[in-house]
Structure formats: structure tokens, C-alpha cells
Amino acid sequence: MSPSTPTPASALHRTVRWVALLNLAYFGVEFAVALAIGSVSLFADSIDFLEDTSVNLLIFLALDWSLRARARVGMALAGILLLPALALLWALWQKLHVPVPPAAVPLSLTGLGALVVNLACALMLARYRHHAGSLTRAAFLSARNDAYANVAIIVAGGLTAWTASVWPDVVVGLGIAAMNADAAREVWEAAREEHREAQA
8 A cells, every 4th residue: 555545544534524524514504494493303403413523523533442442432422322312302392382383495405405414424434334333333324314314304394384284393303313312222232242342
């Protein structure tokens, strides 16, 4: 390998740095729109973008650590993946007190933008999802699940326009929380396996 050819580790460092920056940038966009139109699903998804930023920054810092240290970080990431679900409970409580449906067009357009960002991140991370165990698995699962969630947000925008109901937005928000809980479980199991390997 020539000195100018990047190693797999350096390429992964560069990838997770870009993914972290993309997630942080779109967090700001989605959070602002969520507050402006009162959307539970966009609020939950924006917090998820912030969580993805944290996950990828932790990966960037921990890639050169030992297997045992990476396993511990993986367990911490499993907890981080649950944060959007907790944020959603607060947003849902607020929405049920003021059950006004969000504006449908901004909801769908913002969901479409989020889909583009998450598909780009998932494609960048796909080649590394088995590298460094639970760390990159956490990042890949987050991007993949978020892409599914964004499709649901776009559909929720259409249903909101059709029904003038608050419930499509609320149901999608709950679905986003459920997907993040499942991703947290998978990352926890992968981190536990790494921890057992490190002890052996």
C-alpha cells in the first residue's frame, strides 16, 4: 500500500466524520421545522439526527481503542439510541394537549430531505458495518432505520393533508421511537458479544 493510499481505518475515520457533520447540519434544519409546524414525528427524528451525530463522534474517537473499550462504548451507544424515544414522550405529551395537525407540505418536504441525508449516510457506512464491531454497527443501523422513518414521515404528510388529523404524525413518531429501541437492543447484544470475546 503506497503512502498516499488511505488505510481502512483512516477511510472509516473520514467517513464517520462526514456522517457526523451531515447529521448535525440536518438536525438544525429538522428541529427548526418541527418547532415551526408542531410535528411530533419531525421532532423525534430531529433528536435522532443529534443522536446520530453523537454516535459517529464517539466512533471517531474510539476506533483505535481495545476490543474491551470498544465493547463498553458500544453498550453506552445502546443507551444513546434510546434518547429519541424519551424526547418523543415529551413532544407527544405537548401534542396531545394541543391536538393541532402539522402543516402537511413542510412535513413531507422535510422528511424527503432527511431521507436523502440518511440514504447518503447509510451508503457511506454500509461497507464498514462489520468493521469495529458494535460501533459501526450502531452508526449503520441508525442511518438505515432513519431512512425507513423518513419514508413514513413523507407518507404521514400525505395522510395529514388528506385527513386533517394529528394522528398520522403521532403514529409515525411512535414508530420512530420503536425502531430506535430495536436498534438499541441489537447494538447492546453486539457489544455484549464483544465484551465476552475480550474477556476470553
